[in-house]
Amino acid sequence: MSAIKRAPQTRHASLLRAGSDAEISASDIELIRLLQADGRISFVDLSEKLGMAEKTARKRVAELRALELIEITTVASPRAIGYNSVALVGIRITGGATRLGIAERLFALKAVDYAVTTFGSYDVLAELVCCDNRELGEILDGSIRGMDGVKEIEVFPYLSLHYQQPAWDRTQIKDDAQHTLASAPLDKIDRDIIHHLSEDGRVAFLEISRHIGISESQIRKRYARLVEQGVVQVLAMTNPRSIGYHTIAWVCLNVASGVSITAVGDLVSALPSVAYIAICAGKFDVLAEVMCRDADDLFDLVDHRIRSLPGVSAVQTIICEDFLYRRIKPAGG
Template structure:
């Protein structure tokens, strides 16, 4: 949702009086992409820090963040790493669907262990990411998805190692971590609103603000929890969310070099080594169609890459990282 014209004029005059850049001068799409990217990395970042990073006034950042939240373009929530809640197995499924697609997507949306669901372009019509407790859990999900009327074929890839996950960061060290009731209460609140103040968390949990701050910082520092923006990806935008499946050459040195090139692309939101059809799967959030084309060309041209298959996420039906309090409570001791 864009600001209305009177608001734009008022903010522009305000910026001119302070002699600071105005986001409308640099382009709305560009400003929003930079702001959302910063919030994806740190959903609790202070407006002053975001303003300094983006080179604009704090007031502009505060207003635009409120507008993005109010419009539903972004949500800011705590995400808990799947391994921390007993879901260490993750798989990527691509489905070929015959007939109407909406009933299939509506059915898939009811699966509790589906965390990402997207309607895509190309020979396949859906990308589904499943998190599971073990391989048998994955097998049950796969059989249930295959049984949905309209699902004709399935392409399966198991994540061997996640190399980058924008919403969840690096894989945490989980050996000594224990969740207690206080952790669970804080995570549950932050899954509803990741920007709750420590004072508000104190009011909701019945603990002091300093205790809430210390425990939240512990959870963030451990890598078990991360707070960031999730985009609705349903509004009209110039950005292009796409996926790539990379088949690598057998030479391990060339394959490793290709992986480094992939991770060197700043707009790669997700990348994983996989077992299945591809050696690597990645998600690219390109600024434009031209940017997307340039990135794919760069990947294809690497000598370690044998073949690249691409798809565009035309409509993201589901992207969730929130888990119920019961799920967290069952996973206190990791």
């Protein structure tokens, strides 16, 4: 990932840098991988698995967070936390505008949780998370279509978030075909717990209890239930390049007439490197974000695996460059 300007902290943004300004050791990479598996793993367990003193593990986690190499936060189904309208928007820019400049301006919009500069059919991709279609339409019409430097846009509203695996190593070896976060009903206390964990995934349950006004044991039980139900994960979000996935792309699929889009989504989700799948309306039927080790790995995935899947009628690949990411808080939080 090339160096880009940091987004203002008031927007709760993270660049998730790949270590261009800091050295990442082999032990750092292993530490990040453990935190991707479980963002709330105890420092005692971390130190044992890494073979280092607990004090050293604690210090290095703090350093990696301060360097913006990781952000320990929540990942939840948007619908579970109040966002019923999500879309990926492809943007083509005018001459004189820069991809990065447009990405940063899009990212200034509260509803944009992700913006990436790209090579391919679009210059920039941005994901919008909105409470409903009316809000989505207002942002598209009032903020994006008329933005200086935006030539044209294409909108891909999500019909369903079919698959999501934010722990990058787990995208390589699929032990199950599905990892879609559940959308179980949440009450205000559940949403408050997720809100605090989205700010800091390692915050003590006792600290949350002081803010919410219920006991630490109740917080702990509710959190365990949310994890068991698949509603939320707490993990270290990191730039995939930090741990060896240097080629990130969106693969856009069309499904042949008469073939189930869901069935194709299931086939794609079972492939290595696939981290995120949305079934959508618009020009494409399936959007898949993939994390590959290099360009050869991406070529093998697209040419030898995805194109040969039954029911896939057309494939377009969009390569990602610089991206901005914002953790998603529960709606109204």
